[in-house]
Amino acid sequence: MTDFSRLGVAAIRDGVAKGEFKAVEVAEALNARVSAAKALNAFIVETPEKAIEAAQAVDADRAAGKPLGKIAGVPIGMKDLFCTEGVQTTAASHILEGFVPTYESTVSANLWKAGAGMLGKLNLDQFAMGSSNETSYFGNVISPWRRNDGSTAALAPGGSSGGSSSAIAARLCPAATGTDTGGSIRQPAAFVGISGIKPTYGRCSRWGVVAFASSLDQAGPMARDVRDCAIMLEAMAGFDPKDSTSLDLPVPAWEAGLNSDLKGKRIGIPKEYRLDGIDEDIAKMWDNGIAWLKDAGAEIVDISLPHTKYALPAYYIIAPAEASSNLARYDGVRFGLRDLPDGAGLQDMYAATRAAGFGEEVRRRIMIGTYVLSAGFYDAYYTQAQKVRALIARDFENAWASCDLILAPTAPSAAFGLGEKNADPLSMYLNDVFAVPASLAGLPAMSVPGGLSKEGLPLGLQIIGKALDEQAVLNAGLAIEQRSGFTAEAGEWW
Amino acid sequence: MSEYRIQGNTGEWEVVIGLEVHAQITSESKLFSGSSTGFGAEPNSHVSLVDAAMPGMLPVPNRECLRQAVRTGMAINAQINRWSRFDRKNYFYADLPQGYQISQLYHPIVGEGEIEVTLNEKDPDSPTKKIGIERIHVEQDAGKLMHDQHPTMSFVDLNRSGVALMEIVSRPDISSPQEAGAYLKKLRSILRYVGSCDGNMEQGSMRADVNVSVRKPGGELGTRTETKNVNSIRFMMQAIEYEAQRQVDLIESGGAVVQETRLFDPNKQETRSMRSKEDAHDYRYFPDPDLLPVELDDAFLEECRASLPELPDAKRARYEAMGLTAYNAAVLTAEAETAFWFEDLLAEGVDAKQGSNWLMSELFGALNKMGKTLDESPINPKQAAELLGLVADGTISGSIAKQVFEIMLETAAQGSIMAASAIVEEKGLKQTNDTGAIEAEIAKIMAANEDKVTEYRSGKDKLFGFFVGQTMKAMQGKANPQIINDLLKKVLG
Numbered sequence: 001m002t003d004f005s006r007l008g009v010a011a012i013r014d015g016v017a018k019g020e021f022k023a024v025e026v027a028e029a030l031n032a033r034v035s036a037a038k039a040l041n042a043f044i045v046e047t048p049e050k051a052i053e054a055a056q057a058v059d060a061d062r063a064a065g066k067p068l069g070k071i072a073g074v075p076i077g078m079k080d081l082f083c084t085e086g087v088q089t090t091a092a093s094h095i096l097e098g099f100v101p102t103y104e105s106t107v108s109a110n111l112w113k114a115g116a117g118m119l120g121k122l123n124l125d126q127f128a129m130g131s132s133n134e135t136s137y138f139g140n141v142i143s144p145w146r147r148n149d150g151s152t153a154a155l156a157p158g159g160s161s162g163g164s165s166s167a168i169a170a171r172l173c174p175a176a177t178g179t180d181t182g183g184s185i186r187q188p189a190a191f192v193g194i195s196g197i198k199p200t201y202g203r204c205s206r207w208g209v210v211a212f213a214s215s216l217d218q219a220g221p222m223a224r225d226v227r228d229c230a231i232m233l234e235a236m237a238g239f240d241p242k243d244s245t246s247l248d249l250p251v252p253a254w255e256a257g258l259n260s261d262l263k264g265k266r267i268g269i270p271k272e273y274r275l276d277g278i279d280e281d282i283a284k285m286w287d288n289g290i291a292w293l294k295d296a297g298a299e300i301v302d303i304s305l306p307h308t309k310y311a312l313p314a315y316y317i318i319a320p321a322e323a324s325s326n327l328a329r330y331d332g333v334r335f336g337l338r339d340l341p342d343g344a345g346l347q348d349m350y351a352a353t354r355a356a357g358f359g360e361e362v363r364r365r366i367m368i369g370t371y372v373l374s375a376g377f378y379d380a381y382y383t384q385a386q387k388v389r390a391l392i393a394r395d396f397e398n399a400w401a402s403c404d405l406i407l408a409p410t411a412p413s414a415a416f417g418l419g420e421k422n423a424d425p426l427s428m429y430l431n432d433v434f435a436v437p438a439s440l441a442g443l444p445a446m447s448v449p450g451g452l453s454k455e456g457l458p459l460g461l462q463i464i465g466k467a468l469d470e471q472a473v474l475n476a477g478l479a480i481e482q483r484s485g486f487t488a489e490a491g492e493w494w
Numbered sequence: 495m496s497e498y499r500i501q502g503n504t505g506e507w508e509v510v511i512g513l514e515v516h517a518q519i520t521s522e523s524k525l526f527s528g529s530s531t532g533f534g535a536e537p538n539s540h541v542s543l544v545d546a547a548m549p550g551m552l553p554v555p556n557r558e559c560l561r562q563a564v565r566t567g568m569a570i571n572a573q574i575n576r577w578s579r580f581d582r583k584n585y586f587y588a589d590l591p592q593g594y595q596i597s598q599l600y601h602p603i604v605g606e607g608e609i610e611v612t613l614n615e616k617d618p619d620s621p622t623k624k625i626g627i628e629r630i631h632v633e634q635d636a637g638k639l640m641h642d643q644h645p646t647m648s649f650v651d652l653n654r655s656g657v658a659l660m661e662i663v664s665r666p667d668i669s670s671p672q673e674a675g676a677y678l679k680k681l682r683s684i685l686r687y688v689g690s691c692d693g694n695m696e697q698g699s700m701r702a703d704v705n706v707s708v709r710k711p712g713g714e715l716g717t718r719t720e721t722k723n724v725n726s727i728r729f730m731m732q733a734i735e736y737e738a739q740r741q742v743d744l745i746e747s748g749g750a751v752v753q754e755t756r757l758f759d760p761n762k763q764e765t766r767s768m769r770s771k772e773d774a775h776d777y778r779y780f781p782d783p784d785l786l787p788v789e790l791d792d793a794f795l796e797e798c799r800a801s802l803p804e805l806p807d808a809k810r811a812r813y814e815a816m817g818l819t820a821y822n823a824a825v826l827t828a829e830a831e832t833a834f835w836f837e838d839l840l841a842e843g844v845d846a847k848q849g850s851n852w853l854m855s856e857l858f859g860a861l862n863k864m865g866k867t868l869d870e871s872p873i874n875p876k877q878a879a880e881l882l883g884l885v886a887d888g889t890i891s892g893s894i895a896k897q898v899f900e901i902m903l904e905t906a907a908q909g910s911i912m913a914a915s916a917i918v919e920e921k922g923l924k925q926t927n928d929t930g931a932i933e934a935e936i937a938k939i940m941a942a943n944e945d946k947v948t949e950y951r952s953g954k955d956k957l958f959g960f961f962v963g964q965t966m967k968a969m970q971g972k973a974n975p976q977i978i979n980d981l982l983k984k985v986l987g
Contacts, residue, residue, distance in 0.1 A: 083550045096549065103543060105550060206784075208550040214783035243552050244785050322783050325582050328593020329547040333650065346648075350586055373584070373778035382780060 004029040005171040009074050009228035010255075012174060016058060016073030023055035023062075023073030027117055030075045034119050034172045039494035042157075042167040044080050044138045045088050046120040051075045054117025061115075070235045072115025077167045077176035080121035081128055082108045082219075083208040087118075091210040092126045092136035095330045095337045095357025105208025106240045107177065107219045114235035119173050122163030126359045127327065128184055128212040131431040133162025134422045135361040143192055143415055144170040144490035148456030152493075155415045155457070158188025164222045165192040169490055175223035175232050179209060181216045182315050183411075183435025186447035189222050190410035190460020193449045193488060195477060196222035197229050200467050201442030202247035204233075205240030211326040213319035214245075216439050226448060226477040230254040233470065249468070257471045260479040262296040265472065268303035268403030273434060275412070281459060282409045285450040289407055289461040289480060296479035301403050305395040308437055310388045315436040316429055317372050317385035323362075324369025330357060364425065393441040400466055405476050408434050410460030414453040434462060444470045448477040449486040458488065498670030500708065502742045508711045509738040510718075511674050511704065512666035513730075515681060516659045517691040518635070518699035519562045525634050525658035526553030526596065533697050537640070537651035545656040547591035552784050555580075559658035560788060562690035563603050563632045564798045566660060569688045569805055570627055572607025574795060578631075579787045584778040588650050589637035597633035597661075599779045603788060604630035609684065610807065611676040617824070625677050626665030635659050660691065666705065666715075671731035678702065678727050679828075683806055686830040701725045704758075706737045707751070716741065717751040721758050721765050733758040737765050809833055816846045825854060831868050835875055842879030845886060852882055856899055864903075872906035873899075881914035891975055894923050927974050932981055935968040936961075940985065950986055961986065 004026045007015065016023045031048035058073040083089045083101040090096040104112070112118070126135040133141040133156060143157040143166055157166040161178035165188035168176055178185035180198035189196030197220050204219035211217060221232030234254055240246040269290060274283075290300055332338035332353030339352035358366065372381035399406065411431055421428045438445035443464055450461035461480055465473035500507040524531055527544035544551045567574050579601040582594040607627040614620040637655035641648050662681065668674045682693040682700060693700050702725075707718035721737060724730045736758075741751050755774075756765040804812070806827045813823035826836050832853075839849045857878065861871060881898060884890045890898065898917045905912040918924055926932070939961065940947050950957040965978045 083548075089549065091549070099549070101549070103548070206550070207552050210549045211784075242554060244554050321780060325584050325594050325778070325780070328584060328586065329549070329591060331586060331588075331593060333588050334546055334591060335548065346588055347586075370778065373780050375776045375778075378778075378780070 005033055007174060008224050009071060009175045009231050012074045013071055013231070016062065017068055019062070023058040023117075024052060026073060027051040027055035027075045030119055030173055034167075037167075037170055037172050037494055040142050040144060040166050040170055040172075041139050042123055042141050042163040042170070042172060043077070043120040044090060044092065044123050044163070047087055047118050048120075050087070051117040051119050054112065054115070058115050058117075069113060069115030071111065071231055073117075074115070074175065075117045075119045075173060076111065076232075077120060077122045077164055077173040078108055078118050079124055079161055079164050079177045079179060081124060081179050081210045082177060083210065084108055084118070084121065087121060089121065089210070090137070091128070092124045092138055093330075093357065093359065093362070094137040095353070096210075097137065097337065099336050101208075103208060106205035106242065107209065107236045109208075110238060111177070111232075111235050116235065122161070122167060122176055124163050125160035125184075126362050127210065127323070128160040128179055128181055128217075129323070129361050129365055130159040131183070131187055131428050132156035132416070132418065132421065133159040133166075133188075134418060135159070135359050137359055140418050141166045142418070144492075144494065145192060145415060145457055146491065146493065154418045156191065156418050158191035158411075158415065160184040161188045161196075161222060165189055165194060165196075168192070168194050168222055168224060170492075170494070175221055175228055177219060177236065178222045179212075179217055179219050180435075180439065181212050181218075181319060182439045183432045185220045185222055186435050186445060186460065186462060187411045187431060189447040190449075190462075191415040191458065192490070193458030193486065194222060194224050195226050195229050195446065195448045195481070196220060197233060197446040197470065197473065197477075198438070198444065199233060199237060199470050200247070200444045202245050203237045203444075203470070205238070205243040205246050207240055207242040213322040214326060215322060216315075216319060218439075226474055226481050227255060227258060229446070229477075230258060230474050247468075252471060254471055254474055257475075258478055259475050260296055260482055262293060262298035262476060262479055265298045265405060265476070266301050266403040267293050267298045267476070268301055268399050268406045270303050270305045270308065270399070270406060270408060272305050272308035273408045275433075279413050281414065281451075281453040282412060285459045285461065286407070286409050288484070289450055292480050292483035293407060293476060295483060296476075298476070298479075303399045303403055303406070305392075305399060305437065307388060307391040307395050311392050311437040311440055312429065312433050314385040314388035314392070315432065315440060316368070317381050318389065318440075320365040320369035321373050321382055321385075322369070324366045324373065327358070327362070327366055330354065332357075361425070389440045392437050396437075396441045396443060396464075404466070404469075405472055406464040407476070408462045408464065409450075410434060410447040410462040414455065414457035414459055438464045443467055444473050446473045446477050448480050448484075450480065450484060451486065452488055456488070458486075498672070499711070500738055500742050502746050504746055506711055507708045507738070507742045508713075509669055509734065510666045510707045510709060510715060511668035511670075511734055512718075513664045513668065513674060513677065513705070514703040515662040515664075515678065516701050516703070517662060517685055517693070519559045519632070519658040519660055520689060520691055521556060521558045521562065521658055523556055524656040525556055525559050525632065527656055529656065531657050535653055537649070537653060539653065541652040541655065545591065545652055547593070553596060553782070555785065555788065556658065559632060560603060561794070561798055562688075563630055563660050564790065564795065565688050565802055566662075566685065566690045567604030567607060567630055568799055568802055569684050570607035570609050572627055572630065573605035574790065575601065575603055575605055576790045576795075577601065577787055578603040580782045580785045581779045582782045585775045587636070588648065589639050589652075589655070591637070591652060591655060595634050595636065596782055596785070598631035600781070601787075602629040602631035609677065609680055611673065611680045613672055613676050617821070623667075623673065625667045625673075628663045628665050630660050630662050633659050633661060666707075671734040674704070674734055675727050675731045678730060680806075683829060687803055687805055689803070695725050695727070698725060702730055704730055704733055704737070706734055706741070708738050708741045708745070716745075717753050719751065719754055719756050719765070721756045722768065724758050726760075729758055729760050732760075732763050733765055736763060740765070806830075806833075813846070813850075818846060818850050822850045822854060826850060829868075835868055835871075838875035839879055839882075842876055844879045844882045848882055848886060852878070856896065860899070860903060872911065873902060877902065877911060877913065884914055884918060888925060888927075888974065890918055890923055890925050891971065894918075894925065894971055898923065923972060925974050926969065926972050927977060929977060929981065932965065932969060932973050932977060935965055936981055936985055939964045939968065947986065958982065958986070
């Protein structure tokens with residue numbers, strides 16, 4: 001009997017289409033795996049009935065000879081930042097606990113239309129704020145990976161899409177949605193040895209996605225290989241008139257366009273990413289990546305992105321500023337948590353509700369954001385950060401004169417242990433150092449497995465491309481995938 | 495324009511006024527959602543997911559609202575900004591679901607313009623003054639709190655949440671309550687002409703924030719107060735009067751004006767403090783990251799310009815050129831609906847002078863008596879044109895026309911208006927040009943009033959009118975007055 005947990009998106013889709021197995025069989029198998037993996041805490045809500053329902057519809061369509069969607073029969077996980085009609089949507093917060101939307105996000109609706117089914121809502125850092133999935137109101141997500149020293153220390157699956165990364169690495173689902181504001185797809189993908197792509201800003205509609213930082217938030221897929229990411233992205237992307245920042249462009253056939261021959265492509269290696277004291281394993285993996293791309297026919301060029309060092313501070317001004325405003329709607333008036341102490345007035349209700357409903361990291365970012373937007377500080381912080389953002393974008397523009405893609409590490413280290421960094425927000429924020437520039441510039445960027453650290457933990461290589469050139473990013477990812485020989489898996493300890 | 499001065503104990507004081515007018519943009523749907531903007535609906539029946547700021551909802555600009563703002567800007571000769579942007583104004587209140595109002599602080603869609611006002615728009619000799627407009631920006635309205643529905647709770651109605659407003663900000667060029675009134679009237683007239691706002695202050699589609707300060711004539715500007723949400727022209731004038739006097743009294747008694755937000759109480763006709771500068775919100779304005787900048791292209795601007803109607807000042811000049819008196823031209827153009835009615839009349843072939851005189855005396859008189867506005871007129875321009883046509887072609891006299899008009903109104907009141915020609919026909923009111931019949935009546939009247947004939951012939955010219963009246967009476971009003979005149983002149987010598 002087929003072990004459906006070993007099949008990726010393409011394999012399930014093709015098997016269902018060819019009639020090798022029924023979509024319902026896949027859904028049942030993965031429902032069982034999800035249900036048996038509670039120790040990972042990857043899901044906030046499990047929706048086995050949704051997965052079965054979608055699978056039955058696909059099987060019926062196939063039996064009736066109707067055309068099947070792009071990912072027909074593939075059960076996936078849905079990050080709990082996407083509003084799902086009739087299914088609780090929390091953004092991993094207490095303030096939205098019990099909130100059941102009457103509407104479906106555009107991206108999730110696109111996926112269901114393409115024949116996917118929902119295994120459940122995936123855990124994440126609260127309001128997507130975090131890099132280790134330790135800020136969820138519903139508890140930490142545990143990475144399926146463990147260090148090779150026999151230790152059973154729980155490791156971070158990365159964040160904010162930590163439920164997505166953990167579930168895919170543990171083979172609970174072949175693919176999942178993620179969102180990336182400053183690395184929230186790429187860093188968790190790197191931490192668990194899977195692939196994930198953040199497309200160009202505007203490719204995927206933000207409608208129905210709980211907002212963190214509107215000018216940066218971008219949905220994207222996470223899966224176990226590059227092809228599966230391409231398939232998922234094709235199903236998720238597309239113009240949405242309900243999102244003013246959505247790009248009115250056709251969705252390219254990324255899967256069909258996959259081609260790992262990189263002849264004629266120039267790969268830029270940004271010298272500013274080679275930080276002092278860079279992790280040895282990371283440096284080695286990066287060198288391997290360079291060699292693999294050369295082997296695929298690409299030309300390697302040294303480039304400079306001179307404003308890189310300002311990216312992280314600028315990001316940690318812009319993102320909290322937007323968040324402080326985006327999260328104002330969680331006020332206890334219309335939905336979600338309401339904490340109304342005896343005799344409280346409106347202001348007291350706001351204070352009590354928001355104090356009780358938001359976790360520490362969310363409160364911290366709301367306060368940072370409020371501060372940088374206040375009278376007297378606005379120019380020094382927000383305006384300045386916007387200028388930096390423009391300079392970062394210009395750095396990339398200048399770089400494209402001499403290269404077509406950029407190769408860099410995804411994160412500065414392998415996964416760290418839960419509890420190791422959460423006492424120090426700054427060291428946690430530093431995890432985003434390589435991811436944030438592409439977010440600020442709105443560029444497509446992908447993480448693919450690049451090897452293992454000395455402790456036997458996955459490391460990720462990041463490919464950054466020109467705006468709208470997801471195809472080149474995916475192709476370079478594929479070239480690495482074909483050469484890295486990355487087959488390591490987490491042991492099934494749970 | 496007006497030398498408005500407040501006489502204080504220490505001498506004269508000048509008043510400096512600036513107005514921020516919030517005008518609801520006429521549009522089917524809200525500024526960033528597809529919900530209806532209809533007035534008077536059940537609470538919370540015009541609320542979309544976007545208006546209620548549900549998680550993940552995004553604003554999409556309604557192009558019609560932007561178009562109306564641009565047209566309004568063009569109507570006051572303002573600079574139209576091809577590149578503008580929406581900003582968020584952040585504050586918490588239960589009627590503000592997003593926790594911020596989407597507005598335009600840094601880059602408004604319309605820049606500087608001006609409006610020429612006259613203290614008495616119906617008096618052509620009244621002096622005029624140009625009031626500068628600083629900007630017009632587009633923003634969302636908030637919802638409404640209802641405090642009288644429950645003993646311990648307030649209810650929220652979000653029907654207005656997200657409705658598009660234009661904020662029209664004047665320069666502090668206004669120096670009396672009368673000027674402020676004239677400005678607001680003129681602005682409302684322009685908005686109605688353009689069709690960008692219905693100007694209905696009772697329903698809240700137009701309201702003003704009034705900035706007032708006082709100073710010694712020509713001196714340094716004083717500290718201003720802002721009186722919020724004044725919803726009638728009369729109240730606004732009262733608020734200015736009260737507030738200016740209050741400030742003068744305060745300063746003269748050794749106090750100082752505090753920069754603050756105030757409210758006008760129409761019952762007590764006074765303003766009172768709402769919150770001071772110290773309590774002022776820090777709105778943390780920043781560009782709304784959910785929205786792209788608004789960029790207007792040539793085709794859009796061209797369409798806006800082409801769709802602008804003739805505006806009141808241009809119309810008035812044209813009416814004067816058509817031979818109307820300055821007064822008539824001013825009255826007819828003061829309100830868009832009057833001008834449109836008048837022009838409908840002209841379109842039916844009515845002579846401009848005849849039409850304007852009839853409209854202003856007969857129709858306005860009748861409407862006034864009935865307590866109706868022109869919008870509610872029981873007679874439409876086509877029906878009126880038929881009546882006036884009968885006068886113009888000599889079928890009936892002007893005085894018979896008055897009778898016919900009255901019958902038209904009566905029949906209208908009874909449910910079905912009778913056409914002027916049908917009335918003339920049915921009542922036999924057709925004017926006679928039969929000189930023989932008229933001559934016969936004149937002969938009888940002269941015979942019966944020999945003394946008056948003698949008096950007339952000995953120089954008492956005034957008696958001519960007596961003979962005209964008697965003849966008309968004998969003819970039951972149906973004789974052509976010109977023929978009576980001619981015949982009388984001939985026989986009386």
